[in-house]
Amino acid sequence: MTPLPLADRYARFRDAVFSGIEETRLPGFAEPLTELDLQSLWFAGAFGSEFTSTEGKAVRITDCGTWNSGPGPDFTGCAISVDDQMLHGDIELDPDARDWERHQHGANADYDRVVLHLFFDAPQERFYTRTSQHREITQVVLSSAMLASDAKPNRGLAAARLGRCATPLHEMEAARVQSIIESAAQYRLELKSKRLHRCVAAQGREEAVYQALARALGYSSNQQPFVLLSQRLPLKRLLKTDAPSREALLFGVSGFLEVMRSDDTEPETRAYLRQLWSQWWKVRNDCLRWLEERQLPRWKLKTIRPGNHPQRRVGALAAMLNVWPQVVAPLADATRWSQAAWRETLLALTHDFWSTHYTLLANPAAKPLALIGETRVQEMLANVAYPLLVPERTRLWAEYLELPALLDNQKVRRAVQRLFGDDPRGKDFTKKLHHQQGLLQIYEDFCLEDDSACANCPFPERLKEWS
Numbered sequence: 505m506t507p508l509p510l511a512d513r514y515a516r517f518r519d520a521v522f523s524g525i526e527e528t529r530l531p532g533f534a535e536p537l538t539e540l541d542l543q544s545l546w547f548a549g550a551f552g553s554e555f556t557s558t559e560g561k562a563v564r565i566t567d568c569g570t571w572n573s574g575p576g577p578d579f580t581g582c583a584i585s586v587d588d589q590m591l592h593g594d595i596e597l598d599p600d601a602r603d604w605e606r607h608q609h610g611a612n613a614d615y616d617r618v619v620l621h622l623f624f625d626a627p628q629e630r631f632y633t634r635t636s637q638h639r640e641i642t643q644v645v646l647s648s649a650m651l652a653s654d655a656k657p658n659r660g661l662a663a664a665r666l667g668r669c670a671t672p673l674h675e676m677e678a679a680r681v682q683s684i685i686e687s688a689a690q691y692r693l694e695l696k697s698k699r700l701h702r703c704v705a706a707q708g709r710e711e712a713v714y715q716a717l718a719r720a721l722g723y724s725s726n727q728q729p730f731v732l733l734s735q736r737l738p739l740k741r742l743l744k745t746d747a748p749s750r751e752a753l754l755f756g757v758s759g760f761l762e763v764m765r766s767d768d769t770e771p772e773t774r775a776y777l778r779q780l781w782s783q784w785w786k787v788r789n790d791c792l793r794w795l796e797e798r799q800l801p802r803w804k805l806k807t808i809r810p811g812n813h814p815q816r817r818v819g820a821l822a823a824m825l826n827v828w829p830q831v832v833a834p835l836a837d838a839t840r841w842s843q844a845a846w847r848e849t850l851l852a853l854t855h856d857f858w859s860t861h862y863t864l865l866a867n868p869a870a871k872p873l874a875l876i877g878e879t880r881v882q883e884m885l886a887n888v889a890y891p892l893l894v895p896e897r898t899r900l901w902a903e904y905l906e907l908p909a910l911l912d913n914q915k916v917r918r919a920v921q922r923l924f925g926d927d928p929r930g931k932d933f934t935k936k937l938h939h940q941q942g943l944l945q946i947y948e949d950f951c952l953e954d955d956s957a958c959a960n961c962p963f964p965e966r967l968k969e970w971s
């Protein structure tokens with residue numbers, strides 16, 4: 505990947521500010537994580553792919569396999585190298601090393617193919633992981649410190665009031681303000697690129713693109729459930745099935761079929777549900793473990809506008825997979841990119857049921873609904889297409905700069921209030937997508953890190969050094 509010069513400039517600006525208080529910004533999550541969350545992070549490559557085992561051996565993941573839906577180890581069909589010796593088998597991930605014995609994996613032949621045991625905590629005394637055949641399994645201790653720096657806790661919102669930086673920003677020439685916002689936007693894009701390219705390294709390009717598009721469909725409240733759904737149902741599995749089976753799998757594994765009573769629905773929906781169930785029954789047993797353990801995506805449905813309902817978005821994902829070659833071809837490499845063709849493909853998606861329904865319980869809409877609208881396409885451009893392609897062809901940065909701001913974001917509004925207040929220039933710096941992205945980065949790096957009501961925030965002083 506080609507380094508982006510403005511991103512580097514902003515990184516130095518930001519890191520200079522934070523040197524000396526690094527402890528409070530250690531990568532990691534403030535909120536407790538479930539085992540499922542940890543597995544999802546691992547599968548997305550968020551912990552990296554090169555490790556040192558508890559015995560000091562070099563461990564490299566070359567294929568992270570399939571996230572197992574049945575009994576047995578968490579990931580199957582994996583390939584790893586340990587001190588350059590290739591091993592093919594399964595991977596088990598546990599919060600604590602002792603879970604291996606607590607769950608009696610050491611006496612269970614289903615775990616005999618495990619070649620790597622990952623865990624986050626372990627007893628002080630040496631703990632060995634062994635199969636039922638008494639074969640010792642390589643161990644790697646994972647920690648939050650290994651997480652990529654973009655795996656940040658959700659830090660909520662800072663108060664909406666005028667900040668101390670508003671005066672120096674007001675006094676700066678517009679070109680300098682533009683320069684700092686553009687640099688912060690490039691830095692943000694580079695963070696997204698790194699996350700996406702880590703997933704490309706772990707899963708392959710098409711799989712990573714599919715997961716990233718699924719995440720974008722979940723914006724804003726259901727991104728993680730969509731990532732989980734796409735990890736549970738990898739592209740390589742979905743593309744092997746026909747369209748009706750694929751759609752049934754998506755709705756079945758999402759949990760929407762299990763909770764829906766046919767009697768509660770409209771006749772047209774009942775026919776659609778019958779169609780889904782006729783396929784879902786055939787594969788339901790495959791997914792039994794997830795269903796029994798309720799390891800299904802935890803959808804957030806409160807305060808969701810009907811147009812953003814996850815059921816509708818799962819329908820959009822199914823429609824997207826029906827024309828997958830058209831969706832993925834412009835993203836195959838940066839020289840084949842055409843923004844216009846990609847937009848057209850996504851905007852033209854339709855679905856027999858979801859082009860007229862908001863949810864499985866809703867009445868049919870009076871007129872056809874866009875399955876994927878302009879703002880959703882822009883979300884995908886901002887979070888998938890350009891982060892994937894700009895580092896491979898830096899001239900696409902100029903194209904990115906021209907994207908208009910379509911997304912409404914509460915954090916951006918807060919940032920504008922704090923940085924610009926009533927200064928009319930605030931409006932000028934929110935017209936483009938990159939303005940929003942740059943302001944979000946500054947807001948997260950400075951406003952959300954500040955607990956001194958701006959008094960100790962270094963941003964206003966550092967502005968003077970920005971030439």
Ligand code: SF4
Nearest residue numbers: 667669950951958961
């Ligand atoms: S915390 Fe810093 S960046 Fe945020 S408004 Fe206050 S001075 Fe400005």
